[in-house]
Ligand SMILES: Nc1ncnc2c1ncn2[C@@H]1O[C@H](COP(=O)(O)OP(=O)(O)OP(=O)(O)O)[C@@H](O)[C@H]1O
């Protein structure tokens with residue numbers, strides 16, 4: 256069983272910068288991030304509000320493109336991937352929990368959770384069964400037919416978590432997945448993440464909660480668009496098998 | 510499977526904004542309704558003409574005697590005056606002998622007479638016809654037999670009647686045992702013809718009077734027994750007329766020669782008649798004029814279809830552009846969860862096509878109602894054909910594709926992260 260240091264890197268960021276604003280008047284948000292996450296790692300990103308955490312996670316999730324620098328996802332340079340391949344990577348390899356949930360307002364919880372599997376062309380019956388299970392697991396078993404507008408903030412967040420897990424992705428990117436939850440439900444969600452981590456899923460999550468950060472085996476501190484500290488616990492939570500061979504990302508079955 | 514779900518989803522989205530969807534589809538609805546009712550009306554007219562031509566016989570040329578209007582004045586001058594007009598035996602012989610394409614010339618002589626059923630009398634038109642006449646016009650007896658050459662040769666006093674005549678006379682017995690009294694003669698009924706429903710223009714062409722009921726007798730019997738002169742008393746004064754033949758049915762050997770033959774017949778009649786006391790009907794000419802209107806129709810219909818496509822399509826384009834702006838965030842979410850550009854394109858394209866097709870179906874319903882109304886309130890026999898339904902639906906589908914493609918492509922080309930951030 257290889258130690259975490261022996262695993263292949265799944266995320267490699269080199270000199271990533273991101274600027275908003277115009278070319279004449281740029282507003283730099285990320286100012287040169289070097290970060291490497293190995294397959295199966297559990298990594299928390301912490302830092303003050305406005306430090307660029309969400310911006311970084313969007314880049315990692317193949318949603319946004321960096322202004323400069325290279326980002327390799329499982330060995331493949333993301334900037335060279337065609338649009339359809341990016342879609343496939345987002346669909347099959349990444350489960351994203353957005354800071355503002357991003358549920359589709361006119362679809363029910365179940366339909367929202369099913370969305371990634373719909374685009375993976377999974378048959379309706381199988382999809383439905385898996386998603387109802389997941390909804391149950393995040394504690395929304397009594398609400399699958401509700402619209403997001405009929406849910407509380409915490410319930411929406413849990414629906415967003417369930418959706419991120421729907422496609423059984425190798426990597427979960429979660430932007431403050433417990434921000435709206437009380438400590439009990441927050442614990443439940445964190446336990447869910449730890450279970451997945453134990454099963455080999457790579458987890459990168461952003462949090463403001465010191466409790467949650469403390470659980471994470473690795474903590475990356477971001478400040479003003481730069482990584483200011485990157486500490487790792489000497490002993491990982493549990494030994495585990497890697498879930499994907501990195502080269503798999505490059506040739507995802509369509 | 511995937512397509513079915515997209516269509517279902519599209520229907521649900523349209524149902525979320527019922528009024529908006531309906532108003533958007535109005536252009537298509539009216540366009541399709543007008544295209545369909547136009548085609549149905551055109552088809553109805555076409556079938557009516559074809560039926561008419563079929564009844565008259567496409568190879569027939571019909572010449573009818575016509576009382577010349579100029580003679581009306583002369584008539585009043587003296588009571589001894591005898592009005593002679595119409596087609597003559599000489600005309601018939603000339604046509605039959607000199608025109609090469611003519612297979613047969615069937616003469617008809619008519620008399621308006623009172624027919625006696627014992628003590629009851631009915632006014633009828635007695636038509637002296639040759640044995641070929643009834644088969645040529647596809648009149649076959651439903652009871653008994655038709656007239657034969659022998660009937661005429663032997664001057665038999667037999668007749669074939671319309672069923673309506675029997676009804677009119679309230680005769681309930683066996684028609685074939687009936688003897689009708691015309692003038693002083695008795696005629697044995699040998700056959701009964703069905704009450705053929707002629708289209709109104711055909712009645713005129715065939716000299717069938719709605720009110721009069723026809724009794725067909727052998728030609729020679731008729732000429733022998735009743736002569737060719739007619740004296741009628743009207744409000745005290747006598748009116749005498751002399752008409753040799755009231756009608757000629759000329760059958761041409763082939764369809765291609767009908768128009769030549771018609772020209773020949775007209776030339777002969779023109780040279781023999783000073784007055785226009787005849788009228789020539791060529792059923793084939795109806796077909797020609799029909800083809801002319803068809804040509805106009807073929808130009809007008811695509812224009813109407815095109816305009817409805819344009820108007821309906823622009824309405825749809827407009828609302829779809831508004832929709833994708835309104836749903837930008839949804840598009841971003843779908844893209845973030847793995848929808849490809851093609852997935853987004855098909856989603857919105859299917860939504861547009863669903864809208865236009867539903868519009869098309871509503872348009873078909875409206876057009877169908879229009880056709881029913883046309884049939885009910887006018888004598889226009891509009892017919893809904895499968896082609897008109899298919900064309901209308903095709904047009905509405907096509908409109909959806911043509912005008913949905915641009916907004917759908919635009920939705921697909923949105924940057925995922927920009928779309929996600931859209932408020
Ligand atoms: N689309 C944008 N256009 C311009 N500036 C932006 C945009 N998105 C983010 N920013 C700026 O970039 C900076 C970093 O934003 P980001 O959302 O990454 O912060 P964050 O670390 O996630 O903060 P929080 O903890 O509050 O979520 C902020 O100052 C923000 O104003």
Ligand SMILES: [Mg+2]
Nearest residue numbers: 308309354430
């Ligand atoms: Mg953030």
